[in-house]
Amino acid sequence: MGQTVIKLKPEEMKRLVNHYSPYRESNKPPYSVLSATLNGCKITAYESGKVMFQGADHHKEASKWGTSSKTNSKSAKTPTKNVPDFINRDHIGSDEAGTGDYFGPITVAAVYATERQQALLRELGVKDSKTMKDPTIKSIVKDILKTDIVYSSLTLNNEKYNKLQRRGWSQGRMKAWMHHHAIKNVLNKLDGSINPSGILIDQFCKPEIFHNHVKATGETSHTGLTFMTKAESYSTSVAAASMIARYRFIYEMNRLSKDVGFELQKGASKVVDQQIKRIIDIKGQNYLNQVAKVHFANTQKAQAK
Structure with missing residues (x-):
C-alpha cells in the first residue's frame, strides 16, 4: 500500500479535519486527531501536524492540501541492494544493545509491526537509535510501549553472561540465543493467527554461523530469517527493537549504578x-x-x- 505524508499548519489542520469529519472512523491510532476513509483512501491526521494518506489515489488526495514530505510505494521506492521486499510490509525485526559495553548486560528486543503500526512508530520518532541520545530514546520508547505493537525484550544479566562465557559460550552465541528466543516469544504472542511477511535480524555474523550458534544451544533456528547489516536504517521494526533494547540497557545501567554507588560509564x-x-x-x-x-x-x- 502506497502512502503520502504531508505537514500542515494548525489552521490548515483544522480545515482538513472539518473536511473529512463526515468520513470519520470510530477507531483512531494513538496521538491522532482524525482517522477517516474516503473513496478507498485512508486519511490519518496526527497531533504533530503530519497527515498520512494511504491507499487508492493517496498522492492525488494529499495534493489537495499541500506538498508531500514523504511518499512511499512499492513501485516508487528506490531499489537498494540487499533490502528485503517485505521491508514496508508487516514483519518482525530484532536488534541488541550492550554488547560492546564493559559494564551492564546484553539486551535484545524483537518487534512485530504492521504497515499501519510502522507508520505510527515513525510518527513517534522511531529511527536508528545510534543517531539519538539516551534521554530521547527513553522518551520515545515510553510512547512506543503505549502502542499495540507485539514485542519481546530479553536481558542477559552479568552474572549469567559470565557463567556462560566460562562455559565456552562466545558473545556471538549468546546474542544468537537471545535473538532466537525474542523472535520465538513474538511468534508465540501472535499465536499462529498471523504469519509475518518476514523476519529481519540486524546482522552481527554470517547467517550460517548464526544458525550454528542457535543449534549449539539445543534449539532449532527459525526458518525464513533474513539478515542485514545496519537493518535499523531500513526497517522500522528493527529500529523500534533497537530502541527498546537500548531502553532496557539504560534501565539496567541506572540500576547497577545505584548498587555501585556512582554512575557507571558506558563503553x-x-x-x-x-x-x-x-x-x-x-x-x-x-x-x-x-x-x-x-x-x-x-x-x-x-x-x-
Whole structure:
C-alpha cells in the first residue's frame, strides 16, 4: 500500500479535519486527531501536524492540501541492494544493545509491526537509535510501549553472561540465543493467527554461523530469517527493537549504578578502567561479576594499575 505524508499548519489542520469529519472512523491510532476513509483512501491526521494518506489515489488526495514530505510505494521506492521486499510490509525485526559495553548486560528486543503500526512508530520518532541520545530514546520508547505493537525484550544479566562465557559460550552465541528466543516469544504472542511477511535480524555474523550458534544451544533456528547489516536504517521494526533494547540497557545501567554507588560509564574506555579499579578497591574483585563482562581486556588493564 502506497502512502503520502504531508505537514500542515494548525489552521490548515483544522480545515482538513472539518473536511473529512463526515468520513470519520470510530477507531483512531494513538496521538491522532482524525482517522477517516474516503473513496478507498485512508486519511490519518496526527497531533504533530503530519497527515498520512494511504491507499487508492493517496498522492492525488494529499495534493489537495499541500506538498508531500514523504511518499512511499512499492513501485516508487528506490531499489537498494540487499533490502528485503517485505521491508514496508508487516514483519518482525530484532536488534541488541550492550554488547560492546564493559559494564551492564546484553539486551535484545524483537518487534512485530504492521504497515499501519510502522507508520505510527515513525510518527513517534522511531529511527536508528545510534543517531539519538539516551534521554530521547527513553522518551520515545515510553510512547512506543503505549502502542499495540507485539514485542519481546530479553536481558542477559552479568552474572549469567559470565557463567556462560566460562562455559565456552562466545558473545556471538549468546546474542544468537537471545535473538532466537525474542523472535520465538513474538511468534508465540501472535499465536499462529498471523504469519509475518518476514523476519529481519540486524546482522552481527554470517547467517550460517548464526544458525550454528542457535543449534549449539539445543534449539532449532527459525526458518525464513533474513539478515542485514545496519537493518535499523531500513526497517522500522528493527529500529523500534533497537530502541527498546537500548531502553532496557539504560534501565539496567541506572540500576547497577545505584548498587555501585556512582554512575557507571558506558563503553570500554580508559575511564571504565579507572572505575573498575575503584570498584575493586571498594567492593572487591568478585563484585565485578555482578556488574561487568569480566573477560573484557579492561579487567586486566585495571588490575595492572
